[in-house]
Amino acid sequence: MFDINTIPEIIETATKLAIANEASAKRAISVLDLTSLNDDNTIEKIEALCQRAQTPAGNTAAICVYAPFIETSWKTLGKSGIKTATVVNFPKGDKAAQRVADETADAVAAGADEVDLVMPYQAFLAGDHDGSAEVIAATRQACGPFMTLKVILETGEYPDAKAIYDAARLAISNGANFVKTSTGKVATGATPEAAIAMIAAIRDAKAEQNLDCGFKASGGVRNTQDAALYLAIADHMMGADWATPATFRFGASSVLTDLLKTCGFGDSNTPSGAGNY
Numbered sequence: 001m002f003d004i005n006t007i008p009e010i011i012e013t014a015t016k017l018a019i020a021n022e023a024s025a026k027r028a029i030s031v032l033d034l035t036s037l038n039d040d041n042t043i044e045k046i047e048a049l050c051q052r053a054q055t056p057a058g059n060t061a062a063i064c065v066y067a068p069f070i071e072t073s074w075k076t077l078g079k080s081g082i083k084t085a086t087v088v089n090f091p092k093g094d095k096a097a098q099r100v101a102d103e104t105a106d107a108v109a110a111g112a113d114e115v116d117l118v119m120p121y122q123a124f125l126a127g128d129h130d131g132s133a134e135v136i137a138a139t140r141q142a143c144g145p146f147m148t149l150k151v152i153l154e155t156g157e158y159p160d161a162k163a164i165y166d167a168a169r170l171a172i173s174n175g176a177n178f179v180k181t182s183t184g185k186v187a188t189g190a191t192p193e194a195a196i197a198m199i200a201a202i203r204d205a206k207a208e209q210n211l212d213c214g215f216k217a218s219g220g221v222r223n224t225q226d227a228a229l230y231l232a233i234a235d236h237m238m239g240a241d242w243a244t245p246a247t248f249r250f251g252a253s254s255v256l257t258d259l260l261k262t263c264g265f266g267d268s269n270t271p272s273g274a275g276n277y
């Protein structure tokens with residue numbers, strides 16, 4: 001069972017373990033969902049994003065785009081092996097279950113490999129756990145059994161780490177393949193405290209329910225040092241070989257520039273004027 005009092009100790013240990021070097025930058029690139037969720041996206045910008053995901057330090061795990069760009073993404077990514085992720089019920093998490101299921105079915109039909117769902121966090125925080133579970137389960141069903149479903153908790157809006165832990169347990173029980181911290185659209189994105197609560201939920205769901213789930217840190221992950229700290233938290237809590245693209249992701253729009261710089265590539269892989277799609 002999760003003990004909230006262990007958080008400072010875990011952060012202290014992980015901070016000592018976190019090293020912002022080339023190895024951790026390369027590892028972060030391999031688990032990165034390179035994200036562009038801006039209102040001014042265009043086909044050309046998403047094509048450039050897909051090119052950028054194929055970096056001189058290795059491919060990212062996925063790109064994450066709004067639904068109208070799913071087809072552009074998978075066509076541009078071709079046989080690179082990089083997945084196309086999209087978002088549903090985004091960013092407020094306030095749509096009815098049937099509407100979210102329809103949105104998900106459309107994303108699947110358009111060729112998305114992965115769906116990032118905003119859980120009805122406001123309803124959850126108001127005590128409506130059944131309503132939240134219904135939306136997650138409906139999305140799981142629309143995805144089918146094999147598609148990767150990431151459930152965004154929007155942890156910056158929660159009163160404490162215990163509420164984050166409880167929301168993560170609810171998401172995992174209802175079919176999440178990943179629990180993800182944030183949309184990037186509210187003031188507070190990923191934090192080490194939220195990561196620890198969510199990874200504790202992942203660990204407990206495995207031990208108590210034999211359910212497998214991964215973790216995605218998103219929102220405000222800006223540099224190699226940030227990435228190294230989240231990887232060190234996962235290594236410390238789950239073991240050094242746990243975090244792979246199947247279990248761990250970063251969702252970030254701008255971290256790639258610093259990760260490449262750490263790998264010695266400067267801005268050479270950054271198209272002019274880009275860096276924050």
Ligand SMILES: O=C[C@H](O)COP(=O)(O)O
Binds near residue numbers: 037253255
């Ligand atoms: O899912 C990822 C977030 O939308 C990206 O947030 P960011 O722009 O703070 O990196």
